[in-house]
Amino acid sequence: MTAEPRAAALTIEGLRVSIGGHDVLHGVDLAVEAGRVHGLAGESGSGKTMTGLAVLGLLPHGSRASGRIAFGGRDLLGMPARVLDEVRGAKIAMVFQDPATSLHPMLTVERQLTEHMRHHLGVGGREARDRAAGLLAKVRIPGPREALKRYPHQFSGGMRQRIAIAVALACDPEVLIADEPTTALDVTVQAGILRLLRGLCDDLGLAVLLVTHDLGVMSAVADEVSVMKDGLVVETGPRGRVLREPRHPYTRSLLDALPVPPAGENSP
Amino acid sequence: MIMPLTGPLLSVEDLVVEHRTPGRPVVRAVAGAGLQVAAGEVVGLVGESGCGKSTLARALCGLHGAASGRILVGGHPVTPLGLRRRNPALTGVQMVFQDPYSSLNPRRRVGAQIADGLRTAGDTATSPADVLERVGLPRAFAGRYPHEFSGGQRQRIAIARALAARPSLLIGDEPISALDASAQAQVARLMRDLAMESGAGLLFISHDLSVVRLIADRIAVMYLGKVVETGPTAEVWADPRHPYTRALLAAIPSPDGAGVLPAELPGDVPDPADPPAGCRFHPRCPLAMDVCREREPDFGPVACWLHEPEPSSLS
Ligand SMILES: Nc1ncnc2c1ncn2[C@@H]1O[C@H](COP(=O)(O)OP(=O)(O)OP(=O)(O)O)[C@@H](O)[C@H]1O
Ligand SMILES: Nc1ncnc2c1ncn2[C@@H]1O[C@H](COP(=O)(O)OP(=O)(O)OP(=O)(O)O)[C@@H](O)[C@H]1O
Ligand code: SF4
Ligand SMILES: [Mg+2]
Ligand SMILES: [Mg+2]
Numbered sequence: 115m116t117a118e119p120r121a122a123a124l125t126i127e128g129l130r131v132s133i134g135g136h137d138v139l140h141g142v143d144l145a146v147e148a149g150r151v152h153g154l155a156g157e158s159g160s161g162k163t164m165t166g167l168a169v170l171g172l173l174p175h176g177s178r179a180s181g182r183i184a185f186g187g188r189d190l191l192g193m194p195a196r197v198l199d200e201v202r203g204a205k206i207a208m209v210f211q212d213p214a215t216s217l218h219p220m221l222t223v224e225r226q227l228t229e230h231m232r233h234h235l236g237v238g239g240r241e242a243r244d245r246a247a248g249l250l251a252k253v254r255i256p257g258p259r260e261a262l263k264r265y266p267h268q269f270s271g272g273m274r275q276r277i278a279i280a281v282a283l284a285c286d287p288e289v290l291i292a293d294e295p296t297t298a299l300d301v302t303v304q305a306g307i308l309r310l311l312r313g314l315c316d317d318l319g320l321a322v323l324l325v326t327h328d329l330g331v332m333s334a335v336a337d338e339v340s341v342m343k344d345g346l347v348v349e350t351g352p353r354g355r356v357l358r359e360p361r362h363p364y365t366r367s368l369l370d371a372l373p374v375p376p377a378g379e380n381s382p
Numbered sequence: 383m384i385m386p387l388t389g390p391l392l393s394v395e396d397l398v399v400e401h402r403t404p405g406r407p408v409v410r411a412v413a414g415a416g417l418q419v420a421a422g423e424v425v426g427l428v429g430e431s432g433c434g435k436s437t438l439a440r441a442l443c444g445l446h447g448a449a450s451g452r453i454l455v456g457g458h459p460v461t462p463l464g465l466r467r468r469n470p471a472l473t474g475v476q477m478v479f480q481d482p483y484s485s486l487n488p489r490r491r492v493g494a495q496i497a498d499g500l501r502t503a504g505d506t507a508t509s510p511a512d513v514l515e516r517v518g519l520p521r522a523f524a525g526r527y528p529h530e531f532s533g534g535q536r537q538r539i540a541i542a543r544a545l546a547a548r549p550s551l552l553i554g555d556e557p558i559s560a561l562d563a564s565a566q567a568q569v570a571r572l573m574r575d576l577a578m579e580s581g582a583g584l585l586f587i588s589h590d591l592s593v594v595r596l597i598a599d600r601i602a603v604m605y606l607g608k609v610v611e612t613g614p615t616a617e618v619w620a621d622p623r624h625p626y627t628r629a630l631l632a633a634i635p636s637p638d639g640a641g642v643l644p645a646e647l648p649g650d651v652p653d654p655a656d657p658p659a660g661c662r663f664h665p666r667c668p669l670a671m672d673v674c675r676e677r678e679p680d681f682g683p684v685a686c687w688l689h690e691p692e693p694s695s696l697s
Contacts, residue, residue, distance in 0.1 A: 158535065211533045257656070271481060272431025301633040302646050305645060306646040327561070334644060356639070369637070
């Protein structure tokens with residue numbers, strides 16, 4: 115991976131998805147560039163997660179998707195499962211909103227981190243273990259070497275979320291889709307994770323699609339911001355513009371709803 | 383369900399809770415924590431990821447035994463859930479679990495799961511659809527299964543189920559983390575209102591400090607297994623005294639569009655299996671003094687040598 119700027123790493127055009135005949139995405143357009151963080155906010159149930167899952171070909175059973183998802187000059191929609199398998203997990207990785215989807219409950223953290231590396235990067239056991247411990251340290255897990263031997267349920271909710279981030283980063287992906295990756299973190303640990311992601315973008319050219327409902331997080335790391343409502347992207351633009359001069363009424367309502375009690379006033 | 387009370391509704395004294403795994407060092411996740419919640423009061427519990435909040439919450443519901451210390455709910459001691467006998471302290475305690483995916487039964491319709499709560503409360507007038515409506519979901523959702531919902535929708539369902547049982551003590555472990563910003567404040571207020579309406583106490587565990595500020599009467603700040611600062615929310619916000627509380631409040635990212643990354647705490651996240659001697663925060667504290675490395679500040683409301691209570695106020 116090089117630091118030179120690349121064009122859009124991932125482009126989603128006119129993505130439509132229906133689940134069991136019910137339309138959930140009505141033509142989503144999004145572009146994520148190398149070395150940039152594209153923030154995606156939006157109403158609960160508006161289709162943020164389904165957009166991410168569609169990129170990885172992991173939509174729920176009974177779904178249909180149409181449109182175009184371009185990655186490396188190819189359309190991921192309609193790609194044979196075998197080819198998609200090579201892309202998924204190695205070149206495009208996802209941190210799932212539900213940590214249980216990212217982590218296998220019966221496998222040690224070491225297995226989950228190194229299996230991907232050995233399969234996709236072809237590194238040996240010792241090197242994989244060293245890299246795995248390094249990744250855990252990067253996501254601020256205390257005692258990373260010892261932590262490798264433990265199982266997911268032996269960690270706190272926020273630690274599991276960070277381990278899922280480490281698993282997603284294990285194979286040096288080009289694109290990371292992170293679906294609410296810091297909801298289980300306090301703000302100081304969250305700051306560490308945001309700095310880590312920002313660093314990977316700046317130094318290695320990682321492209322990040324960051325789904326978050328936290329507009330503070332959005333403001334801290336996103337370069338571009340898109341806002342979804344009812345299965346559509348209703349607004350896209352540079353972070354400063356969208357957060358300071360929102361054009362769509364829904365974006366404005368999100369900003370207006372931020373809980374900011376007047377200084378010095380007590381709780382209700 | 384309101385219990386006749388003299389003391390606080392929930393009282394936790396010097397609680398120690400350990401995780402033991404064969405062949406591993408003991409993890410003392412809660413290491414002498416104290417906490418009180420009065421009836422009709424909302425207490426926000428905040429702290430670093432991994433500091434022991436969920437372990438504490440599970441101990442309060444009898445899901446995890448205490449190694450030492452005391453938990454009283456409505457004056458009754460909480461003991462780990464036995465095989466058959468219902469613990470009198472625990473009738474009336476409801477918890478919304480941190481993980482909204484695993485706390486709902488995947489094989490039962492959500493309406494049936496909410497009906498369980500209504501039955502617990504002996505409520506025959508309310509239907510599960512009514513409860514869904516109160517948490518902002520369509521009535522028709524009652525007929526669906528948990529996997530058919532988005533993350534935020536599931537979280538509202540978990541809240542609906544807990545509220546349906548009309549608890550006297552409601553514990554929410556990150557109950558709003560999957561909701562969008564506008565819904566968070568709204569659902570948090572709803573939890574507060576519904577708890578207050580029935581004179582219940584609410585222990586609200588959350589990383590979302592702006593929401594905690596909005597709904598909590600008091601906050602308790604936890605660091606590495608201990609409650610290090612407690613106080614009325616507005617006071618702690620205006621004048622945080624423990625250096626950890628200060629770092630925490632300073633790291634809230636602002637939604638101003640400026641692209642500023644907040645500061646993280648210096649140094650490594652500590653391991654509860656191997657806590658630092660003296661003040662547990664000293665390796666990361668910008669104000670650490672010699673005494674901090676040697677003696678643990680074992681007092682309240684601010685467990686820090688810079689805020690030692692006057693001798694007269696020590697009991
Ligand atoms: N397995 C499923 N079957 C049917 N409908 C589903 C399924 N999963 C999700 N949906 C519906 O698809 C829509 C989009 O869901 P999605 O999970 O993408 O929302 P989201 O924007 O990620 O919301 P949140 O912020 O709450 O996570 C929702 O209306 C949801 O009810
Ligand atoms: N079953 C377990 N076995 C061993 N250690 C455990 C177990 N469950 C939790 N721990 C450890 O106990 C400590 C406290 O975990 P807990 O889940 O209480 O934290 P938390 O404050 O809720 O964190 P978060 O904000 O990330 O949810 C952590 O170090 C965690 O690794
Ligand atoms: S006791 Fe000392 S090390 Fe601990 S928080 Fe206070 S000043 Fe810092
Ligand atoms: Mg989602
Ligand atoms: Mg927790």
